[in-house]
Amino acid sequence: MRNEESTGRGSVGARMGVALGVAIALAVIHPSAQAAPDGGAWTTETVAPGLQVRTGVIRHAQAKPSWTVTVQAPGSAPVGSRAWADGTAGKLRDAGFAPRVERVVWPSYADTPHGTMGWRVRVGSYGSSDEARSASQKITGDGFTAAAEWTGYDGQQPADRESVHVAVIDPTRFTGTVEGTHDESVADREKTSSVAARLRSLVAVNGGFFVTADADGVQGTMAGIGAYDGELESMAAGSRAALILADSGRHPRIADLTSTVTARAGTSTYAVEGINRVPGKVRNCGRPRATPTQRPRQDLTCAETDDLVKFTPRFRTTLPTGPGVQVVLDAAGRVVATGPRGGTVPAGGSVLQGIGAAGDWLTAHGRPGERIALKETVRDTAGRQVRLDSDDSIVSAAPTLVKNGRIAIDAATEGTLDPQDLTFGYAWSNVRQPRTMAGIDHRGRLILATVDGRRPGVSEGFTLEEAARFMRSLGAQQALNLDGGGSSAMAVRGRLANVPSDATGERAVGDTVQVLPSHRG
Incomplete structure (x- = not known):
């Protein structure tokens, strides 16, 4: 708005x-x-x-506030140019409607333009959604693209009521303590109140963004950085805001965080681009190899053809299957097995899955008995490292x-x-x-x-x-x-x-x- x-x-x-x-x-x-x-x-x-x-x-x-009908701008944009708005309003008047043209300005963002964003065209003020939908159907029938909307959702005017806690x-x-938690498995979804009841918490709120559809990965896994009990369980989607609950919440802070993970086998290294996600699918993007963008992009699933992903013991569901290579590591990082993707993460161990060039690297270095060491680093935008202890958590x-x-x-x-x-x-x-x-x-x-x-x-x-x-x-x-x-x-x-x-x-x-x-x- x-x-x-x-x-x-x-x-x-x-x-x-x-x-x-x-x-x-x-x-x-x-x-x-x-x-x-x-x-x-x-x-x-x-x-x-x-x-x-x-x-x-x-x-x-x-x-x-009231119900109204908003006519969409070209390309389904929420607003259009003044010329488009005036022209559309004229056509609506010729069709027997009484439109109004509203100026929409940019909110006070730190990194966007200021002043006029564009113009929108609206018709009517109705007492119910049914009336607005009926009017919208008439307008659509005359060749316009329109939708019924509640003006109370606009920032153009105050909302009449906002219920807050x-x-x-x-x-x-x-x-007590304040902790970020994905409860028992990072591949599960559960209601905030259900987790709160089981943990006997005093207050609880939902946390960060997560995968909600199978097409985007494993449902419940996080689409951004997450750490629980001091363990990094998902990687950052670019540099994004995070709540750091250090020392069981006694020293909370907020900062934009990035994360890097490097796998080393002998003198050879390879960048790990994900933790506990499906190789090749990056929800909210923000990773160096992602396409179509390496920048954060809310609710967009980017792709990677060269992708190395780590799975932790908290990934308590069947591992993703498909093309590529999988290496199973014990608690010391020694390779236990190498083969096709699938199965489960062993207790106390971890799994690396690679596709594309990352799969080739695993094949070359994932020989049984060899050691693959993983180095994980979390930093804020000032370059300072965020060190995780067992009583620290991160929700982003x-x-x-x-x-x-x-x-x-x-x-x-x-x-x-x-x-x-x-x-x-x-x-x-x-x-x-x-x-x-x-x-x-x-x-x-x-x-x-x-x-x-x-x-x-x-x-x-x-x-x-x-x-x-x-x-x-x-x-x-x-x-x-x-x-x-x-x-x-x-x-x-x-x-x-x-x-x-x-x-x-x-x-x-x-x-x-x-x-x-x-x-x-």
Whole structure:
């Protein structure tokens, strides 16, 4: 939602209050918003010393959303040129409709153009989706491409309601731990609340992006960097935002991370481009050998014809099969067997699968008894190495929202939109959606937040820019966007607290962030 009104200039905030133990504001994205939620005061729950959850509905008194019909621009773009918009509006008027032309501007991204993005054409203001769909059918029947839309999802005007949940964890007072986890297998999907109930966690939110379809790899495996209990279980999709939970969450930080893994056999080395994914398929792209792009590209599966992939003991399902070579390693890195791809990862061991030139390298160096050493390195954008101990975890997503206390959304760099192709990522980034966010304030407190969305008149969600302003209003000095949409979930004491947007209810996800008590049981 690239717009004029969503810039939030002059916005005000409602105080979180003394109950949170911090002086942070609940965001109000637009000047017209009211501080009080539906039904009165915000609710605050002290879940444990140093851990509190705040719940409410942000209301925007001046918002008047409705159903409308939007006419698509050429190439199914969300907006077009002024000449196209004026010409289309004229044709609609000639056909007996009453169109309006709306200017759409770029949000406050750090790496995109500013000012006018384009123009869109809309017809009517309807009280129900059925009315809008009926009007859309008439417009389509006259030769236009059109769709019924809820204007409350636009950033052009305030959303009327946004249901939010905010958890604040103070590591100086909270005696438990905060951990990223993919639970028992990195190849599984499970609901955030189910994992929370089994682990007896106090608060939990969904984590990063993951594979959701067999065509893109193994469902449940992460599409970005992930580390649990100090072990790297998936590699970065380029340089993207990540939540680092060091020392069991006592020292959280947010940084853009990259990862490299090198296999060495004697004096020969080869780059490993994946961990626990199907060779040749790179969800969200961002790897050096990937095509059609080596840059991060949200929800795109890139290809590699020369690919070396490591599988860890947490890949607890059948290994991918197909052309190429597989080498099985024991705990010391010694080659146990070489052959076709398939089977399972041995307990305590690992597996390397290679296709193309990587397969040739494995064939040449994967002789039984030989040793293949693997060196893994994670670095931030400053070049500093992120060393992983057994009580460290990493959960990643995209993009960065807040950096050093300032809104700094690098949406184009992290691949959630393309300024040169407005058909890519427009709705993902610029339309209000359910979101899950994480931030860290100046005192080192971890903020986990969700906003419900895709519920017209109940909770519309946030654009990326609104998510950034919300987290900044909560006091976040650093913040990132985690997985959202139907994946957004927060559980409190093992029970789902928010309302996920999928019609089937809470979605099974890849990894999660769990806030655990010091003693479970």
